[in-house]
Amino acid sequence: xxxxxxxxxxxxxxxxxxxxxxxxxxxxxxxxxxxxxxxxxxxxxxxxxxxxxxxxxxxxxxxxxxxxxxxxxxxxxxxxxxxxxxxxxxxxxxxxxxxxxxxxxxxxxxx
Amino acid sequence: xxxxxxxxxxxxxxxxxxxxxxxxxxxxxxxxxxxxxxxxxxxxxxxxxxxxxxxxxxxxxxxxxxxxxxxxxxxxxxxxxxxxxxxxxxxxxxxxxxxxxxxxxxxxxxxxxxxxxxxxxxxxxxxxxxxxxxxxxxxxxxxxxxxxxxxxxxxxxxxxxxxxxxxxxxxxxxxxxxxxxxxxxxxxxxxxxxxxxxxxxxxxxxxxxxxxxxxxxxxxxxxxxxxxxxxxxxxxxxxxxxxxxxxxxxxxxxxxxxxxxxxxxxxxxxxxxxxxxxxxxxxxxxxxxxxxxxxxxxxxxxxxxxxxxxxxxxxxxxxxxxxxxxxxxxxxxxxxxxxxxxxxxxxxxxxxxxxxxxxxxxxxxxxxxxxxxxxxxxxxxxxxxxxxxxxxxxxxxxxxxxxxxxxxxxxxxxxxxxxxxxxxxxxxxxxxxxxxxxxxxxxxxxxxxxxxxxxxx
Numbered sequence: 001x002x003x004x005x006x007x008x009x010x011x012x013x014x015x016x017x018x019x020x021x022x023x024x025x026x027x028x029x030x031x032x033x034x035x036x037x038x039x040x041x042x043x044x045x046x047x048x049x050x051x052x053x054x055x056x057x058x059x060x061x062x063x064x065x066x067x068x069x070x071x072x073x074x075x076x077x078x079x080x081x082x083x084x085x086x087x088x089x090x091x092x093x094x095x096x097x098x099x100x101x102x103x104x105x106x107x108x109x110x111x
Numbered sequence: 112x113x114x115x116x117x118x119x120x121x122x123x124x125x126x127x128x129x130x131x132x133x134x135x136x137x138x139x140x141x142x143x144x145x146x147x148x149x150x151x152x153x154x155x156x157x158x159x160x161x162x163x164x165x166x167x168x169x170x171x172x173x174x175x176x177x178x179x180x181x182x183x184x185x186x187x188x189x190x191x192x193x194x195x196x197x198x199x200x201x202x203x204x205x206x207x208x209x210x211x212x213x214x215x216x217x218x219x220x221x222x223x224x225x226x227x228x229x230x231x232x233x234x235x236x237x238x239x240x241x242x243x244x245x246x247x248x249x250x251x252x253x254x255x256x257x258x259x260x261x262x263x264x265x266x267x268x269x270x271x272x273x274x275x276x277x278x279x280x281x282x283x284x285x286x287x288x289x290x291x292x293x294x295x296x297x298x299x300x301x302x303x304x305x306x307x308x309x310x311x312x313x314x315x316x317x318x319x320x321x322x323x324x325x326x327x328x329x330x331x332x333x334x335x336x337x338x339x340x341x342x343x344x345x346x347x348x349x350x351x352x353x354x355x356x357x358x359x360x361x362x363x364x365x366x367x368x369x370x371x372x373x374x375x376x377x378x379x380x381x382x383x384x385x386x387x388x389x390x391x392x393x394x395x396x397x398x399x400x401x402x403x404x405x406x407x408x409x410x411x412x413x414x415x416x417x418x419x420x421x422x423x424x425x426x427x428x429x430x431x432x433x434x435x436x437x438x439x440x441x442x443x444x445x446x447x448x449x450x451x452x453x454x455x456x457x458x459x460x461x462x463x464x465x466x467x468x469x470x471x472x473x474x475x476x477x478x479x480x481x482x483x484x485x486x487x488x489x490x491x492x493x494x495x496x497x498x499x500x501x502x503x504x505x506x507x508x509x510x511x512x513x514x515x516x517x518x519x520x521x522x523x524x525x526x527x528x529x530x531x532x533x534x535x536x537x538x539x540x541x542x543x544x545x546x547x548x549x550x551x552x553x554x555x556x557x558x559x560x561x562x563x564x565x566x567x568x
Contacts, residue, residue, distance in 0.1 A: 001238070001239065001240060001241070001343060002236050002237070002238050002339075002342055002343055003236065003237040003238075004234065004235075004236050005229070005234075005235040005236065005237065005247075007229065011230075012226070012229070012230065013269075014271055015267055015268060015269055015270075015271070015289075016267070016268045016270065016271045016272055017218075017265050017266065017267055017268070017292070018203070018265070018266040018267075018268065018288070019263050019264070019265050019266075020263060020264040020265075020266070021262070021263060021264075022262060022263070022264065023262075023264055024264050031209070031210040032205040032209050032210060032288075033205060033206070033207050033208065033209050033210050034204070034205060034206075034207045034209075035204065035205050036202060036203070036204045036205075037203040037204060037205060037266070037288055038202075038203055039174055039182070039200050039201065039202050039203070039283075040200065040201040040202075040203060040272070040286075041186060041192055041196055041197070041200050042196070042197035042199065042200075042201070042274040042275065043191070043192070043195060043196055043197070043274075044195035046274070048274075049191060049192060050203070051174070051186075053171075054167065054171075056191070058191060061272075061273065061274070064220070065220070066220045066221060066222060066223070067220070067221055067222075067223060067225075067226050068218045068219065068220050068221075069218070069219040069221055069225075069226070069229075070216045070217075070218060070267065070290075071216060071217040071218070071219055072213065072215075072216050072217075073212075073215070073217070086217075086237070088229065088235070089216065090269075091226055092218070092267075094271055094273075095265075096272065105167070106189070106190075107166050107167055107170065107185065107189050108188065108189050
């Protein structure tokens with residue numbers, strides 16, 4: 001079997017990844033479509049915080065060790081040779097990695 | 112306390128206006144002062160907690176309603192945000208098609224050279240049967256793919272986020288999560304060995320036999336494999352496959368199908384060519400000058416034109432005198448081909464008997480130097496004289512380790528130079544083969560301090 005990787009007509013653009021520890025899943029019977037994931041707050045020295053509900057994730061912007069090709073499955077099949085295609089949508093070179101477990105957001109009452 | 116905070120959400124907060132919030136802020140300050148005044152007063156604690164709950168709710172409300180000023184003011188005075196927090200905050204939302212299968216992607220970690228190859232319009236193809244570990248091939252190289260098991264969730268954004276310049280007024284930016292990753296793979300280093308085993312197995316199923324005219328005349332056009340058929344099963348790049356095909360007795364027919372020439376076919380054809388070389392009356396089939404038309408005129412119909420062309424192109428050398436159709440046939444090539452045909456059935460035989468047989472078959476006057484058998488057979492001493500053993504790479508085990516074991520079983524000690532010719536079909540780089548031997552083979556030292564390899568680790 002062969003799966004040919006084809007580029008998008010626009011060429012390879014650059015995307016970004018957000019890496020979270022563990023799984024996120026919507027409530028039963030619903031989906032994430034159109035919903036808010038969280039709010040990213042930018043700190044100094046590439047530190048990034050994301051508030052999801054009452055939890056905070058701490059992370060960093062980092063470069064990937066090697067480029068990551070973003071490949072999308074495609075149902076197209078070349079009738080002559082049974083060859084399948086998959087599209088290389090983008091390449092990822094940067095990601096925000098949230099390595100730590102979520103921590104409760106603690107707010108001081110004194111503003 | 113944190114658990115307590117997360118539970119509380121007063122309905123009145125949802126309709127709160129900024130003005131009200133300001134008032135609340137004031138009362139919060141008052142409350143804080145009161146708290147300071149009565150630090151030792153246990154009775155005051157529930158009130159403080161209520162204020163905290165209220166603050167959390169207000170923050171959630173502010174975020175929901177894009178009130179950047181309040182969100183910034185609240186967060187920037189709290190840990191861990193208090194450390195040079197940027198006034199731009201980015202709200203990340205899932206796209207409306209996030210749960211659609213088209214938003215699912217595979218991530219493949221590759222070398223920069225692979226990205227460059229792709230940008231240069233080189234073909235990238237994932238190959239392998241369902242039972243294989245997949246490989247990614249560029250035009251000339253093959254990279255095994257290792258699937259990475261991970262407990263992380265990877266979300267994909269079409270834009271590259273970065274810490275924005277901090278403006279004077281807090282503000283929200285909006286970004287969309289456009290996809291998720293369902294699988295992650297990593298490209299390993301390019302393989303330096305040609306996977307010829309499956310290729311040979313496949314092509315030998317439909318090899319061209321000497322008696323093909325009688326048995327398969329009607330299905331002649333259907334036998335054999337096209338390049339794409341081979342690539343479907345063989346995990347090689349197009350360039351590597353072409354290289355592997357050159358080394359094997361494989362002929363490409365005009366219908367685009369490749370076929371393996373059986374040993375019997377080659378033996379019969381070579382026998383006829385040797386007879387033609389012996390005939391003084393045939394002037395256009397001689398060692399020093401041989402032509403397609405000469406061979407075609409004298410070889411039977413079951414030797415297709417394509418096979419004659421293959422013989423001329425792979426076993427002969429073109430004469431550079433301007434004529435298109437004249438070749439010379441080096442004696443060594445004919446001798447080696449005959450040796451393969453004679454020895455592959457019997458495996459080994461006394462050298463004397465072999466030489467007698469060879470002399471009977473070869474054209475009169477052909478000189479045989481035993482060095483010509485390097486890489487296809489080995490001559491060793493036995494109690495009754497010398498014996499020659501067939502070790503043609505074409506018929507040796509196809510994986511490097513198995514082939515090594517086979518050779519070490521045949522003979523205990525080998526130098527690197529002695530081993531190398533038996534791997535010419537699988538290793539295209541001398542350096543790669545030497546590296547394999549150094550890393551994987553056991554060795555001892557000879558009396559002259561020469562490295563002698565004696566086993567595989």
